[in-house]
Amino acid sequence: MLYAILTICLAADSRSCGTVTPVGHAFAAQAECEAAAPRIARDWLGSQSGWTLDRLECAPLDSLPVMPVQPVADGVHVHVGQIAQFEDSPDGWIANLGFVIGRDSIAVIDAGASRRQGEALFAAIRRISDKPISHLIVTHMHPDHAFGAEVFREAGATIVGHQRLADALQGRGPTYLDNLVRLYGAGAMAGTRVVLPDVAVADSLDIDLGDRVLTLKAVATAHSDNDLTVLDRATGTFFAGDLVFRGLTPIVDGSLPGWLDWMAAPQAGGPVVPGHGPVAASWPDAVTAQQDFLTTLAQATRQTIRDGLPMSQAVPAIVGALQPFAGEWASFPDSAARDATAAFKELEWE
Structure with a gap:
């Protein structure tokens, strides 16, 4: 498939340029893409402020940047991020991201720190499956997990998060985004916007991908006040978000006693995907060091x-x-x- 690729620059600073690929528009033929690309660019830029179009082209998905992913269970794939904080990373791609493939559709768990990272995750998914992406599940508000979300909304996904996620993103999101632009530059963050969830989980929610059910659970205040976990019931794979850190120093942004209480109750017995660090084979492997x-x-x-x-x-x-x-x-x-x-x-x- 072919996609329109926009190179955009800040009108006030022509050196601050980045690329954007509106992933909701895919074409089978070059001529179709080239005919539609000017309209796609106009529509996309119309929702932005301060950006101008520098170049427009059509290219196959294989030519786009793609992030590495690894299978951790049948139909479950994970990208393991850099084990570093933002200040020690060249691009902010520090969080673990994943996706689960069902019979009918795909659910993505966390979207990365920028639109660019979200597009690289989208490209990685499409190298493995062309099934519809029905859901993006955001495990909590922090930008390394949430700021690539618009890519998956464009791809047709419903965005799901904790019932407190929207308020947290509205309150902190603009400051987070300003900080990341200062840290990595406007070009690296081009097109990145704060996107609010479509569905709020107050307690628990099951999502059926077709012969594959994911159980989402809202957690009381722990790492943050809007943590959400995801259990793939087919394989037992447990996506813990930043409720579990491995290798990277845990950050308390919610309640320390609440976090300790949450860890005291063992979770499902399959692989545990932390928010940071390598996937763990078991619950004790995942949390013992963090508990200590x-x-x-x-x-x-x-x-x-x-x-x-x-x-x-x-x-x-x-x-x-x-x-x-x-x-x-x-x-x-x-x-x-x-x-x-x-x-x-x-x-x-x-």
Whole structure:
């Protein structure tokens, strides 16, 4: 199939250029694509502000950037992101993303940090299957998981998230996007927009892809206040989102006690796909290291509170208590300080 590829530039800065491929328009013949491409470009640019068209061409999907994916179970594929925080990554492609193929359709779990990454995931899916993409499931609000969503809406997917996801994206999304543009440049983030979910999950929801049911569960405040998990009941594969970190220092952006409580209840017995780091073969493999880290964080924080330390002294003391973990977790120094601050602010009011 052929797609129109738009090279767009900021009108105020011709050096800030990027490419966009509206994936909702696919053509079997070059002539058809070339005839439709000007209209596609006009329609797409009409919804943007400050961007101009620099070049327009038609090309097959095989010529587009594609991200590597690996099978982890029958019909289940995962892209394992860089084990780094945004500041240590060249492009922000740090989260694990996945998709599950049913008899009738495909569900995507998380969409990446930008439109460009979402398109690369779309291209990877299309190399494996041409079935309709019926759903995009966003596990939580953080941009490395959510900001490629518009690509899959264009492809026809219904976007599903936690009942608090929309509010979280509306509140934080614009700031997240500004920060990523500053970090990676406007060209790398070209066409990236904050996209809200179509369906909100308050408790649980089953999605049938055809002889394949995914069970989605909304989680109480833990890593964030809008975490959603996905269980493929056919294989037992469990997509945990950022409720599970492996290799990358866990980030508390919700509730530390809530996160520890969630980990205390074992999940399904198949492969566990964390939000960051390698896929785990079992639940203990997935969470033991994270439990140890977060338990120590909670214990050290409560000790500083019992000792009556102000936050300016408590944070260094908590980070000091976490130092034995430093060699086990990437991006440790900044993330540990952030976690110590968040934990102190929450636990001082227990």
